[in-house]
Amino acid sequence: xxxxxxxxxxxxxxxxxxxxxxxxxxxxxxxxxxxxxxxxxxxxxxxxxxxxxxxxxxxxxxxxxxxxxxxxxxxxxxxxxxxxxxxxxxxxxxxxxxxxxxxxxxxxxxxxxxxxxxxxxxxxxxxxxxxxxxxxxxxxxxxxxxxxxxxxxxxxxxxxxxxxxxxxxxxxxxxxxxxxxxxxxxxxxxxxxxxxxxxxxxxxxxxxxxxxxxxxxxxxxxxxxxxxxxxxxxxxxxxxxxxxxxxxxxxxxxxxxxxxxxxxxxxxxxxxxxxxxxxxxxxxxxxxxxxxxxxxxxxxxxxxxxxxxxxxxxxxxxxxxxxxxxxxxxxxxxxxxxxxxxxxxxxxxxxxxxxxxxxxxxxxxxxxxxxxxxxxxxxxxxxxxxxxxxxxxxxxxxxxxxxxxxxxxxxxxxxxxxxxxxxxxxxxxxxxxxxxxxxxx
Numbered sequence: 290x291x292x293x294x295x296x297x298x299x300x301x302x303x304x305x306x307x308x309x310x311x312x313x314x315x316x317x318x319x320x321x322x323x324x325x326x327x328x329x330x331x332x333x334x335x336x337x338x339x340x341x342x343x344x345x346x347x348x349x350x351x352x353x354x355x356x357x358x359x360x361x362x363x364x365x366x367x368x369x370x371x372x373x374x375x376x377x378x379x380x381x382x383x384x385x386x387x388x389x390x391x392x393x394x395x396x397x398x399x400x401x402x403x404x405x406x407x408x409x410x411x412x413x414x415x416x417x418x419x420x421x422x423x424x425x426x427x428x429x430x431x432x433x434x435x436x437x438x439x440x441x442x443x444x445x446x447x448x449x450x451x452x453x454x455x456x457x458x459x460x461x462x463x464x465x466x467x468x469x470x471x472x473x474x475x476x477x478x479x480x481x482x483x484x485x486x487x488x489x490x491x492x493x494x495x496x497x498x499x500x501x502x503x504x505x506x507x508x509x510x511x512x513x514x515x516x517x518x519x520x521x522x523x524x525x526x527x528x529x530x531x532x533x534x535x536x537x538x539x540x541x542x543x544x545x546x547x548x549x550x551x552x553x554x555x556x557x558x559x560x561x562x563x564x565x566x567x568x569x570x571x572x573x574x575x576x577x578x579x580x581x582x583x584x585x586x587x588x589x590x591x592x593x594x595x596x597x598x599x600x601x602x603x604x605x606x607x608x609x610x611x612x613x614x615x616x617x618x619x620x621x622x623x624x625x626x627x628x629x630x631x632x633x634x635x636x637x638x639x640x641x642x643x644x645x646x647x648x649x650x651x652x653x654x655x656x657x658x659x660x661x662x663x664x665x666x667x668x669x670x671x672x673x674x675x676x677x678x679x680x681x682x683x684x685x686x687x688x689x690x691x692x693x694x695x696x697x698x699x700x701x702x703x704x705x706x707x708x709x710x711x712x713x714x715x716x717x718x719x720x721x722x723x724x725x726x727x728x729x730x
Contacts, residue, residue: 298344299324300711302685304334305348308692309677310355310661313654315691321353323683326709331679344711351703352691354657355677356385356412356684357621358664359639360541361501363391364626365399371572374724375627375635376411378570381717382636383699385684385707386664386674388415388622390482390501392452412707413684415668417454418447421469423461423485433459437468444469448476453668454498456482463488470496484509490529494536499620499667502543503605503612511604519604526608530615539667541622542609542659544602544645545638549631551598554590567637569725575627576728585630606649613651620667621646621660640700653696683709 300323307316320337322330330337339345359379366372379387389396400414421443422433434440447455455478457469466485473480479498484490484505493500493509500506506529515521533540552558563580571579578584590598613619623638624631632638639660646656665675674682685706690698705712 299340299342300346300683300706300709301337301339301343302346302348302353302687303339305346305687306350306352306691307331307677308352308354308657310658311676311678313693315352315693319348319353321348321677321685323685323706323709326683328677328679328681328683331677346687346704346711348687350689352688352698353677354686354688354692354699355661355675356686356705356707357383357639357643357660357699358386358388358668358675359384359412359623359625359660360388360499360620360664360667361390361543361622362387362625362635363389364628364635365389365396366572366627371627373410374570374727377720377724378635378637379412379639380410380636380705380707380712381721382640383686383702383705384412384636384639385686385705386413386415386668386670388417388453388664388668390417390456390624391420392416392418392456394450397451406708413674413682415453417456417481418450418452420456420458421447421482422459423457423466424459434465434469435462437465440465440469441472444472444476444478448473448478452478454479454481456501457485458483459485460487461485463492466492491532494532494538497536497538499539499541501541501622502547503540503609504543504547504601506608507601507605522604523607526611527615529608530611530617533612534615534617539618539620539663540609540612541620542605542642542646542649543622543624544605544609544649545642546624546631546633547605548598548602548645549633550586550590551595551602553584553586553595553631554592554598555595556592558595559587562632565632565634567634568632569728570634570637570721571627571629572728573730575629579629579632606645609646610650613655618663618666619646619651619655619659620664621656643696643699647696653693656696657692657699 302321307319320334396416403411481499484493486508490510511522623633625633625635625638662675665671687703689701692698704714
């Protein structure tokens with residue numbers, strides 16, 4: 290996988306407005322110097338001396354913000370050329386870090402290849418373990434762990450392999466689940482993924498770093514204590530948010546993917562999805578499955594379920610807003626891949642998720658926080674990325690307008706920098722055009 294955009298030389302963003310994301314502020318008229326993949330200087334444009342030979346990027350009237358983080362992705366095709374295109378899509382839409390949520394050994398190798406500089410067209414990669422199933426689970430993707438010993442063994446093996454977190458999935462017996470939590474603490478590997486939906490909410494919140502979907506609260510709690518009673522469900526949001534805050538659990542919203550399932554189910558809304566212009570960036574074989582009755586969600590849900598999903602999406606947005614108001618740290622995640630059954634296209638869906646978070650009632654600053662600083666903290670990488678600061682990795686997006694005033698400005702890019710490599714927007718667009726052409730047939 291070769292680098293086709295940008296070089297590793299010193300770069301100067303001149304007279305730019307900096308969006309540091311350390312607080313809700315803008316630093317106007319700054320010059321930012323990047324060298325060897327790191328931000329080495331930030332200061333008033335008239336005071337910063339630009340190194341001789343540096344590439345100058347005019348930031349007049351523009352805004353320099355941290356690159357986005359997508360905390361929940363899948364995919365990465367086995368074919369290397371197709372995988373390169375899939376990874377590039379994230380960069381093209383300003384996503385400079387991703388977390389894959391169903392790991393395998395080849396992804397651990399890819400993670401190290403990217404980290405060592407072997408692929409500058411890919412976002413920095415974090416990798417969760419393969420699914421860890423409890424009892425009564427579908428075993429299509431892995432084995433169940435019915436005893437405490439089996440659970441501890443799985444945790445120890447995945448920690449030894451070097452996975453960044455554990456992906457819990459399915460129903461669990463209480464003893465094996467508690468053993469998993471205990472062993473994860475000993476091995477110092479975070480527990481994330483889905484809730485054990487058959488176990489109580491307080492146990493699911495215990496010893497956990499993050500829950501991978503806001504919808505998990507529906508199955509684990511709201512559907513059980515307030516069956517069909519929307520008023521009661523909404524009245525319970527504050528206490529659920531408080532419990533989540535007290536447990537220190539991050540919540541990855543994934544509103545776009547959940548809403549997308551309902552849109553796929555409905556006949557009229559499905560027809561609207563078929564007009565999505567970014568579908569051209571999906572391989573034709575995937576696109577044909579996605580845009581036909583072979584779509585998994587089209588087969589699973591009847592058209593009238595679309596209305597149900599729409600109502601639940603409204604509730605989930607109220608839940609996410611309640612979490613935000615209580616101080617729970619929200620994370621941006623999309624479930625994106627080239628499979629994209631809910632039309633969550635890599636990179637594209639991250640921009641859509643920002644808009645969904647704002648529609649849920651978050652301010653643009655809070656939505657961007659969910660895509661930058663919060664994920665960096667959750668990934669134990671706050672010293673490396675997530676803010677624009679001296680010493681941080683140079684993962685940056687140059688946008689046309691103030692993103693705090695309009696979340697849509699995040700998608701109005703002039704270019705993207707990944708680990709110090711600058712990708713001009715014209716070059717990004719050319720490569721997108723080439724990608725679409727390669728997937729046309």
